[in-house]
Amino acid sequence: xxxxxxxxxxxxxxxxxxxxxxxxxxxxxxAEAAVPLEEPPAFEPPDPETVxxxxxxxxxxxxxxxxxxxxxxxxxxDSARAMHDRIEELVAxxxxxxQISDYFVDxxxxxVRLEPEAEGMALVIxxxxxxxxxxxxxxxxxxxxxxxxxxxxxTADPTDYEEDxxxxxxxxxxxxx
Amino acid sequence: MGVNxxxxxxxxxxxxxxxxILATGFxxxxxxxxxxxxxxxxxxxxxxxxxxxxxxxxLASLRGKPVVLNFWxxxxxxxxxxxxxxxxxxxVYEPQGVVFYGxxxxxxxxxxxxxxEREGHAFPVLYDPAQRVAIDYGVSGVxxxxxxxxxxxxxxxxxxxxxxxxxxxxxxxML
Numbered sequence: 001x002x003x004x005x006x007x008x009x010x011x012x013x014x015x016x017x018x019x020x021x022x023x024x025x026x027x028x029x030x031a032e033a034a035v036p037l038e039e040p041p042a043f044e045p046p047d048p049e050t051v052x053x054x055x056x057x058x059x060x061x062x063x064x065x066x067x068x069x070x071x072x073x074x075x076x077x078d079s080a081r082a083m084h085d086r087i088e089e090l091v092a093x094x095x096x097x098x099q100i101s102d103y104f105v106d107x108x109x110x111x112v113r114l115e116p117e118a119e120g121m122a123l124v125i126x127x128x129x130x131x132x133x134x135x136x137x138x139x140x141x142x143x144x145x146x147x148x149x150x151x152x153x154x155t156a157d158p159t160d161y162e163e164d165x166x167x168x169x170x171x172x173x174x175x176x177x
Numbered sequence: 178m179g180v181n182x183x184x185x186x187x188x189x190x191x192x193x194x195x196x197x198i199l200a201t202g203f204x205x206x207x208x209x210x211x212x213x214x215x216x217x218x219x220x221x222x223x224x225x226x227x228x229x230x231x232x233x234x235x236l237a238s239l240r241g242k243p244v245v246l247n248f249w250x251x252x253x254x255x256x257x258x259x260x261x262x263x264x265x266x267x268x269v270y271e272p273q274g275v276v277f278y279g280x281x282x283x284x285x286x287x288x289x290x291x292x293x294e295r296e297g298h299a300f301p302v303l304y305d306p307a308q309r310v311a312i313d314y315g316v317s318g319v320x321x322x323x324x325x326x327x328x329x330x331x332x333x334x335x336x337x338x339x340x341x342x343x344x345x346x347x348x349x350x351m352l
Binding site for chain 1: 191194195198208212213214220283307308309311312313314315316317318
Protein backbone atom coordinates (compact mmCIF):
# COMPACT_ATOMS: atom_id res chain seq x y z
CA UNK A 1 0.00 0.00 0.00
CA UNK A 2 2.91 2.26 0.79
CA UNK A 3 4.31 1.65 -2.68
CA UNK A 4 0.90 2.57 -4.15
CA UNK A 5 1.04 5.94 -2.35
CA UNK A 6 4.56 6.51 -3.63
CA UNK A 7 3.36 5.77 -7.16
CA UNK A 8 0.52 8.32 -6.78
CA UNK A 9 2.90 10.99 -5.50
CA UNK A 10 5.46 10.22 -8.21
CA UNK A 11 2.78 10.40 -10.92
CA UNK A 12 1.57 13.75 -9.62
CA UNK A 13 5.04 15.28 -9.43
CA UNK A 14 5.94 13.90 -12.86
CA UNK A 15 2.76 15.42 -14.28
CA UNK A 16 3.45 18.83 -12.77
CA UNK A 17 7.09 18.79 -13.90
CA UNK A 18 5.92 17.85 -17.38
CA UNK A 19 3.45 20.71 -17.42
CA UNK A 20 6.09 23.12 -16.15
CA UNK A 21 8.51 22.01 -18.86
CA UNK A 22 5.80 22.51 -21.43
CA UNK A 23 5.10 25.92 -19.94
CA UNK A 24 8.72 26.97 -20.34
CA UNK A 25 8.49 26.74 -24.11
CA UNK A 26 5.30 28.50 -25.22
CA UNK A 27 5.01 29.06 -28.93
CA UNK A 28 6.77 32.35 -29.57
CA UNK A 29 6.00 34.39 -32.64
CA UNK A 30 8.62 34.25 -35.36
CA ALA A 31 9.30 36.24 -38.47
CA GLU A 32 7.12 33.78 -40.37
CA ALA A 33 4.23 34.02 -37.90
CA ALA A 34 0.92 34.66 -39.56
CA VAL A 35 -0.60 38.08 -39.04
CA PRO A 36 -4.24 37.18 -38.37
CA LEU A 37 -5.72 40.15 -40.17
CA GLU A 38 -4.06 39.10 -43.37
CA GLU A 39 -6.69 36.37 -43.34
CA PRO A 40 -10.05 37.22 -44.87
CA PRO A 41 -12.93 37.99 -42.50
CA ALA A 42 -14.72 34.87 -41.22
CA PHE A 43 -18.18 36.31 -41.87
CA GLU A 44 -20.03 38.63 -44.17
CA PRO A 45 -20.28 42.15 -42.70
CA PRO A 46 -22.94 41.85 -39.99
CA ASP A 47 -25.91 44.15 -39.29
CA PRO A 48 -25.39 47.15 -36.96
CA GLU A 49 -26.98 45.46 -33.93
CA THR A 50 -24.66 42.47 -34.25
CA VAL A 51 -21.70 44.83 -34.61
CA UNK A 52 -22.55 46.49 -31.29
CA UNK A 53 -23.06 43.16 -29.49
CA UNK A 54 -19.90 41.51 -30.88
CA UNK A 55 -17.81 44.62 -30.23
CA UNK A 56 -18.97 44.60 -26.62
CA UNK A 57 -18.12 40.90 -26.24
CA UNK A 58 -14.60 41.29 -27.65
CA UNK A 59 -13.97 44.51 -25.70
CA UNK A 60 -14.98 42.77 -22.45
CA UNK A 61 -12.34 40.10 -22.99
CA UNK A 62 -9.41 42.43 -23.74
CA UNK A 63 -7.33 44.38 -21.22
CA UNK A 64 -7.06 48.15 -21.45
CA UNK A 65 -3.28 48.50 -21.97
CA UNK A 66 -2.85 51.63 -19.86
CA UNK A 67 -5.19 50.67 -16.98
CA UNK A 68 -4.98 48.38 -13.95
CA UNK A 69 -7.19 45.36 -14.46
CA UNK A 70 -9.88 47.06 -16.54
CA UNK A 71 -11.27 45.74 -19.76
CA UNK A 72 -11.42 47.80 -22.93
CA UNK A 73 -15.21 47.85 -22.51
CA UNK A 74 -15.01 49.28 -18.98
CA UNK A 75 -12.33 51.94 -19.48
CA UNK A 76 -12.59 55.51 -20.71
CA UNK A 77 -8.86 55.87 -21.33
CA ASP A 78 -7.84 57.13 -24.77
CA SER A 79 -6.08 53.86 -25.57
CA ALA A 80 -9.11 51.79 -24.58
CA ARG A 81 -11.38 53.96 -26.72
CA ALA A 82 -8.98 53.60 -29.64
CA MET A 83 -8.94 49.82 -29.19
CA HIS A 84 -12.73 49.80 -28.95
CA ASP A 85 -13.00 51.73 -32.22
CA ARG A 86 -10.57 49.31 -33.89
CA ILE A 87 -12.55 46.32 -32.62
CA GLU A 88 -15.79 47.85 -33.91
CA GLU A 89 -14.22 48.49 -37.29
CA LEU A 90 -12.99 44.89 -37.57
CA VAL A 91 -16.31 43.43 -36.42
CA ALA A 92 -18.09 45.54 -39.04
CA UNK A 93 -15.77 44.09 -41.70
CA UNK A 94 -16.87 40.57 -40.68
CA UNK A 95 -13.89 39.45 -38.60
CA UNK A 96 -14.82 36.92 -35.92
CA UNK A 97 -14.31 37.47 -32.19
CA UNK A 98 -11.48 34.92 -32.25
CA GLN A 99 -9.73 36.59 -35.20
CA ILE A 100 -9.90 40.00 -33.52
CA SER A 101 -8.76 38.67 -30.18
CA ASP A 102 -5.87 36.88 -31.92
CA TYR A 103 -4.92 40.12 -33.69
CA PHE A 104 -4.56 41.96 -30.38
CA VAL A 105 -2.62 39.06 -28.82
CA ASP A 106 -0.40 39.07 -31.91
CA UNK A 107 0.47 42.72 -31.33
CA UNK A 108 0.47 43.09 -27.54
CA UNK A 109 1.19 39.59 -26.27
CA UNK A 110 -0.97 37.13 -24.33
CA UNK A 111 -1.35 39.49 -21.34
CA VAL A 112 -3.85 41.57 -23.34
CA ARG A 113 -6.45 38.86 -22.73
CA LEU A 114 -8.20 39.54 -19.42
CA GLU A 115 -8.67 35.82 -18.84
CA PRO A 116 -5.57 33.85 -19.74
CA GLU A 117 -6.05 30.82 -21.93
CA ALA A 118 -5.27 27.42 -20.43
CA GLU A 119 -1.95 27.04 -22.20
CA GLY A 120 1.73 27.51 -21.39
CA MET A 121 2.43 28.60 -17.81
CA ALA A 122 -1.27 29.27 -17.15
CA LEU A 123 -2.10 25.63 -17.85
CA VAL A 124 -0.39 24.58 -14.61
CA ILE A 125 -2.57 26.99 -12.63
CA UNK A 126 -5.69 25.60 -14.28
CA UNK A 127 -4.74 21.94 -13.83
CA UNK A 128 -3.09 22.04 -10.39
CA UNK A 129 -6.22 22.36 -8.17
CA UNK A 130 -8.07 19.53 -9.94
CA UNK A 131 -4.95 17.37 -9.98
CA UNK A 132 -4.37 18.01 -6.26
CA UNK A 133 -7.96 17.01 -5.55
CA UNK A 134 -7.75 13.80 -7.58
CA UNK A 135 -4.32 12.71 -6.35
CA UNK A 136 -5.13 13.78 -2.80
CA UNK A 137 -8.31 11.70 -2.90
CA UNK A 138 -6.41 8.68 -4.21
CA UNK A 139 -3.78 9.19 -1.54
CA UNK A 140 -6.36 9.33 1.24
CA UNK A 141 -8.20 6.31 -0.17
CA UNK A 142 -4.97 4.34 -0.28
CA UNK A 143 -4.09 5.47 3.23
CA UNK A 144 -7.55 4.59 4.55
CA UNK A 145 -7.24 1.01 3.32
CA UNK A 146 -3.73 0.60 4.65
CA UNK A 147 -3.43 -1.69 7.73
CA UNK A 148 -0.35 0.20 8.88
CA UNK A 149 -2.29 3.47 8.78
CA UNK A 150 -5.06 1.94 10.86
CA UNK A 151 -2.51 0.57 13.27
CA UNK A 152 -0.95 4.02 13.63
CA UNK A 153 -4.27 5.62 14.49
CA UNK A 154 -4.57 6.26 18.22
CA THR A 155 -8.30 5.46 18.25
CA ALA A 156 -8.26 2.61 15.75
CA ASP A 157 -8.79 -0.07 18.37
CA PRO A 158 -11.85 0.59 20.55
CA THR A 159 -10.40 -1.57 23.31
CA ASP A 160 -7.60 0.98 23.68
CA TYR A 161 -10.11 3.67 24.59
CA GLU A 162 -9.03 3.86 28.18
CA GLU A 163 -5.39 4.03 27.12
CA ASP A 164 -5.89 6.64 24.41
CA UNK A 165 -3.12 9.23 24.77
CA UNK A 166 -5.24 12.15 23.58
CA UNK A 167 -8.05 11.22 25.97
CA UNK A 168 -5.60 11.01 28.85
CA UNK A 169 -4.15 14.43 28.05
CA UNK A 170 -7.58 16.04 27.76
CA UNK A 171 -8.70 14.55 31.07
CA UNK A 172 -5.47 15.61 32.70
CA UNK A 173 -5.85 19.17 31.50
CA UNK A 174 -9.50 19.27 32.57
CA UNK A 175 -8.48 17.96 35.97
CA UNK A 176 -5.94 20.73 36.37
CA UNK A 177 -8.69 23.40 36.15
CA MET B 178 4.15 15.94 19.17
CA GLY B 179 6.75 15.14 16.47
CA VAL B 180 6.80 16.43 12.95
CA ASN B 181 5.73 13.88 10.37
CA UNK B 182 8.58 14.42 7.93
CA UNK B 183 7.07 12.22 5.25
CA UNK B 184 3.85 14.26 5.17
CA UNK B 185 5.85 17.49 5.27
CA UNK B 186 8.03 16.35 2.33
CA UNK B 187 5.02 15.25 0.31
CA UNK B 188 3.25 18.57 0.97
CA UNK B 189 6.35 20.52 -0.04
CA UNK B 190 6.73 18.46 -3.21
CA UNK B 191 3.10 19.10 -4.12
CA UNK B 192 3.09 22.81 -3.48
CA UNK B 193 6.59 23.66 -4.73
CA UNK B 194 5.64 23.79 -8.44
CA UNK B 195 2.68 26.07 -7.72
CA UNK B 196 4.76 28.38 -5.51
CA UNK B 197 7.52 28.49 -8.17
CA ILE B 198 5.05 29.39 -10.90
CA LEU B 199 3.37 32.09 -8.84
CA ALA B 200 6.73 33.51 -7.74
CA THR B 201 7.87 33.68 -11.37
CA GLY B 202 4.60 35.25 -12.48
CA PHE B 203 4.44 37.89 -9.75
CA UNK B 204 8.09 38.79 -10.21
CA UNK B 205 7.65 40.41 -13.61
CA UNK B 206 5.34 42.75 -15.47
CA UNK B 207 4.29 41.02 -18.69
CA UNK B 208 3.24 44.38 -20.09
CA UNK B 209 6.80 45.72 -19.88
CA UNK B 210 8.41 42.49 -20.96
CA UNK B 211 6.13 41.81 -23.90
CA UNK B 212 8.12 41.56 -27.10
CA UNK B 213 5.40 40.13 -29.31
CA UNK B 214 6.70 41.91 -32.42
CA UNK B 215 10.46 41.52 -31.95
CA UNK B 216 12.02 39.61 -34.82
CA UNK B 217 8.99 40.16 -37.01
CA UNK B 218 8.13 42.41 -39.91
CA UNK B 219 7.32 45.93 -38.75
CA UNK B 220 3.67 46.84 -39.41
CA UNK B 221 3.51 49.31 -42.27
CA UNK B 222 2.10 52.79 -41.73
CA UNK B 223 1.50 56.12 -43.37
CA UNK B 224 1.33 59.08 -40.99
CA UNK B 225 1.35 62.84 -41.37
CA UNK B 226 4.34 64.84 -40.16
CA UNK B 227 3.43 67.45 -37.55
CA UNK B 228 4.00 71.02 -38.68
CA UNK B 229 4.84 70.06 -42.26
CA UNK B 230 1.56 71.02 -43.94
CA UNK B 231 0.18 67.58 -44.73
CA UNK B 232 3.45 65.87 -45.63
CA UNK B 233 3.23 62.12 -44.98
CA UNK B 234 5.75 59.37 -44.21
CA UNK B 235 5.35 55.82 -45.41
CA LEU B 236 7.41 53.12 -43.66
CA ALA B 237 7.72 51.13 -46.88
CA SER B 238 9.59 54.04 -48.47
CA LEU B 239 12.26 53.81 -45.76
CA ARG B 240 13.33 50.28 -46.72
CA GLY B 241 17.11 50.02 -46.77
CA LYS B 242 17.61 52.35 -43.80
CA PRO B 243 17.56 51.58 -40.06
CA VAL B 244 14.58 53.31 -38.43
CA VAL B 245 14.15 54.39 -34.82
CA LEU B 246 10.46 54.88 -34.04
CA ASN B 247 9.77 56.48 -30.68
CA PHE B 248 6.22 56.71 -29.28
CA TRP B 249 5.99 59.58 -26.80
CA UNK B 250 3.79 62.30 -25.36
CA UNK B 251 4.29 65.61 -23.58
CA UNK B 252 2.47 64.45 -20.41
CA UNK B 253 4.89 61.55 -19.92
CA UNK B 254 7.76 62.23 -17.49
CA UNK B 255 10.06 59.41 -18.71
CA UNK B 256 9.67 60.86 -22.22
CA UNK B 257 11.20 64.11 -20.94
CA UNK B 258 14.10 62.13 -19.48
CA UNK B 259 14.86 60.30 -22.73
CA UNK B 260 14.32 63.29 -25.03
CA UNK B 261 17.90 64.66 -24.84
CA UNK B 262 19.27 61.16 -25.49
CA UNK B 263 17.16 60.82 -28.64
CA UNK B 264 18.12 64.30 -29.83
CA UNK B 265 21.81 63.52 -29.31
CA UNK B 266 21.47 60.12 -31.03
CA UNK B 267 19.68 61.66 -34.01
CA UNK B 268 22.51 64.19 -34.42
CA VAL B 269 25.11 61.41 -34.36
CA TYR B 270 23.34 58.71 -36.39
CA GLU B 271 21.24 60.56 -38.99
CA PRO B 272 24.37 61.46 -40.97
CA GLN B 273 25.09 57.69 -41.02
CA GLY B 274 21.74 56.95 -42.67
CA VAL B 275 19.58 56.17 -39.64
CA VAL B 276 16.07 57.65 -39.73
CA PHE B 277 14.51 58.87 -36.48
CA TYR B 278 10.78 59.52 -36.04
CA GLY B 279 8.73 60.39 -33.00
CA UNK B 280 5.08 59.35 -32.91
CA UNK B 281 2.81 61.50 -30.77
CA UNK B 282 0.71 59.24 -28.53
CA UNK B 283 -2.58 60.34 -26.99
CA UNK B 284 -1.67 64.02 -27.08
CA UNK B 285 -2.38 67.25 -28.98
CA UNK B 286 -0.12 68.53 -31.75
CA UNK B 287 -0.06 72.00 -30.16
CA UNK B 288 1.38 70.51 -26.94
CA UNK B 289 4.04 68.71 -28.95
CA UNK B 290 4.97 71.89 -30.82
CA UNK B 291 5.43 73.81 -27.55
CA UNK B 292 7.42 70.97 -25.99
CA UNK B 293 9.78 70.68 -28.97
CA GLU B 294 10.30 74.43 -29.13
CA ARG B 295 11.28 74.41 -25.48
CA GLU B 296 13.29 71.15 -25.29
CA GLY B 297 14.88 70.98 -28.75
CA HIS B 298 13.87 69.37 -31.98
CA ALA B 299 16.09 67.00 -33.97
CA PHE B 300 13.75 64.75 -35.94
CA PRO B 301 10.20 64.76 -37.35
CA VAL B 302 7.20 63.87 -35.20
CA LEU B 303 4.35 61.89 -36.76
CA TYR B 304 0.69 62.13 -35.81
CA ASP B 305 -1.41 59.06 -35.03
CA PRO B 306 -4.74 60.58 -33.94
CA ALA B 307 -6.78 57.35 -33.76
CA GLN B 308 -3.82 55.39 -32.32
CA ARG B 309 -4.12 53.01 -35.25
CA VAL B 310 -0.35 52.69 -35.59
CA ALA B 311 0.11 52.46 -31.81
CA ILE B 312 -2.30 49.49 -31.76
CA ASP B 313 -0.57 47.86 -34.73
CA TYR B 314 2.71 48.14 -32.80
CA GLY B 315 1.13 46.96 -29.52
CA VAL B 316 2.08 50.13 -27.66
CA SER B 317 0.91 49.79 -24.06
CA GLY B 318 2.31 53.03 -22.69
CA VAL B 319 4.90 55.66 -23.41
CA UNK B 320 7.71 55.89 -24.06
CA UNK B 321 8.26 52.87 -26.27
CA UNK B 322 10.98 52.76 -28.91
CA UNK B 323 11.16 50.35 -31.83
CA UNK B 324 14.39 49.67 -33.70
CA UNK B 325 13.61 48.59 -37.27
CA UNK B 326 16.34 47.04 -39.42
CA UNK B 327 17.00 48.12 -43.03
CA UNK B 328 15.03 45.06 -44.22
CA UNK B 329 11.98 46.08 -42.21
CA UNK B 330 12.22 43.74 -39.20
CA UNK B 331 11.67 44.91 -35.64
CA UNK B 332 15.03 44.19 -34.04
CA UNK B 333 14.14 45.38 -30.55
CA UNK B 334 11.45 47.17 -28.61
CA UNK B 335 12.44 49.23 -25.57
CA UNK B 336 9.71 49.97 -23.03
CA UNK B 337 10.52 52.97 -20.86
CA UNK B 338 13.11 55.69 -21.41
CA UNK B 339 15.82 54.80 -23.88
CA UNK B 340 19.38 56.00 -23.33
CA UNK B 341 22.01 57.11 -25.84
CA UNK B 342 24.10 54.06 -24.91
CA UNK B 343 21.20 51.72 -25.61
CA UNK B 344 20.56 53.39 -28.98
CA UNK B 345 24.25 53.11 -29.88
CA UNK B 346 24.38 49.42 -28.86
CA UNK B 347 21.25 48.54 -30.82
CA UNK B 348 22.08 50.50 -33.97
CA UNK B 349 25.71 49.34 -34.04
CA UNK B 350 25.11 45.96 -35.75
CA MET B 351 22.80 47.61 -38.32
CA LEU B 352 25.35 50.11 -39.61
